[in-house]
Amino acid sequence: MSDAIVVKHLSRRFGPFVAVDDVSFSVRTGEIFGFLGSNGAGKSTTIRMLSGLLRPSSGTAIVGGIDVSADPEGVKQRIGYMSQRFSLYELLTVDQNIRFFGGVYGLSPSRLEARRDFVIEMAGLRGREDALARDLAGGWRQRLALGCAILHEPAILFLDEPTGGVDPLSRRRFWRLIDTLAASGVTILVTTHYLDEAERCHRVTLIHAGRLAAIGTTSEVKQVFAGRPIVEVRTARATDAMRALDAMPDIEKTSLFGTAVHAVLRNSQLTQAVLGERLRAAGIPVDSIEPVAPSLEDVFLDVVEHAEAARTAS
């Protein structure tokens, strides 16, 4: 299948500040593509450019076959957008919200009826059509906002941190809807800083300080830890253990994960037994040392650290 989104050397400057810096990537049709990064990393700016809301300073973005710089309004017809704020009209009912967005997207009356039914069904809002949007609980509001964003059956859907402030059950239900949409051929670009959600994306990219720091499937991006095993040390004296581990030349770095310590080893030859001996010799009681698979959080922190180090070096 062809690519739904093709971005080449996209940049956006606000005065001297470079919000997005020479970003290139492409998203396949029907793919769930995760956009990860801390606040202010450039996620929202990128989405705003891709949706025709913000003109790129340089570079090109082709969304649904349309160049966003050339025809921003044409792009808007092909995309759906849902933001973290689930922007609904609080004082309108579920039904009135749907009708309003249907009208704004220029749906014909008969199509609007059909789509309205579909959205009500999808969001599980049957019987609550006349409830005011402000009276809905978070999960329902979220699904209604999603429904309003896909009323016009867009081929591409942008979700900007779509699950903020929603309970875990609703989040899971929401992701199931996303999976269904993707399976039906909708391309989905989702920004998030919930790293467990990123695991549900087909591919992710990490953006830091306006630049793409990594891109690939979640297991691909985890390859940054190839040859650098991570072990989890459980001990009653985590801080002392971190200090002792940091002093060892074959330990790259340590970090605290809950009550345990994660240590990145510089080579895979170093065994857990040797590590345990060294810690006990330093007078630190060790409950267990286990190898762990790198989580996306590990990857994220690692990538950010490397990017920062590269920036300060240059």
Place this chain on the structure above:
Amino acid sequence: MTKALAVYRKELRQISRDRRTLLILVFVPAFFLLLYGYALNFDIRHVRLAVEDRDGSPESRSVVSAFINSGYFDLAGAVYAPKEAERLLDLNDARAVLVIPEGFGRDIRTGQVVPVQVIISGDNANTATTVLGYAGSILRTASAQLAPGGAERVPPLAVEPRIWYNPELRSTLFLVPGLIAYIAMITAVASTALSIVREKEVGTMEQIRMAPIDTFSFIVGKTIPYFIISLASSALIIGASMLLFGLPMRGNWGGLFVAMSLFLVGALATGLLISTVADSQQLAFQLALLISFLPTIMLSGFIFPIGSMPAALQVVTYLVPARYFLVALRGIVLKGTALAHLLPQLAALTVYAAAMLGLASVRLARQRG
């Protein structure tokens, strides 16, 4: 057009469910009208007058009663020494003192010219000027009656003033049209500006920007509901002004509708423009205050005559739409001026509305990407 209709319907539904906004749009104007209508009054009555009658003759008493019977003066008391009069003025127990000299009656009868003194407290210059006018006119009448030969004697030149359009010179009739303009301005500017800025705050504005809706449909759908509401609210305050303050309607209702509509479109467009600049309701309100409410009060001729402003300020008044609207409104309502004679004002209002709409659309379109 269906997109504009969708925005229009949504806006109406939202307003009808938002009790607070509706209340503000309908009742605050009426409240303002009552408040300002009764408080803003330049007519001066019941001026407390102290009388120092050193003569006590029938003639001097007739002068005193001429003052009291005029309705403009209330007797604050009789005094018998200049010191006492001074004390009453100092304490503000009297605003004016009438001093009639000894021998007043005798001198009148012998046909001499007799001075009568009126002391007026000048702490409020406006009031003092008006009181001086009243006193002068009462004394002129009294003097004509008291002169030997009385009223039969024909003076060489007699002024017979007649005041047109407002024979009683009630300042209310002059002020109420200004009030109508001011209230209509507030309602129209604030309602549009705040409604859009609120959408920005909640985030729905971004959702709309992401949708393929053109600026024109958005503006049309967004302003028509507020146009209807401000028109209704204007009709309400005009009606109330007629009932409560005796505002006449000497002109043509159609003409009034045209002038009012042009003025309101300009005001709504101003609100629209403000909403493209401000990102919070607070800022929007302050901007509205600065660029529309204050000029409407200060620079429109509502209260302060434009002719007596410094030249630089007079130039600024050309940018204030209420300036033109007030001429049209006062003309239609008080004088029955035909619309054909108000074309310059209507043209100015049209230019203002078009300029504001143009500016607002350009800014809105640019913000959409």
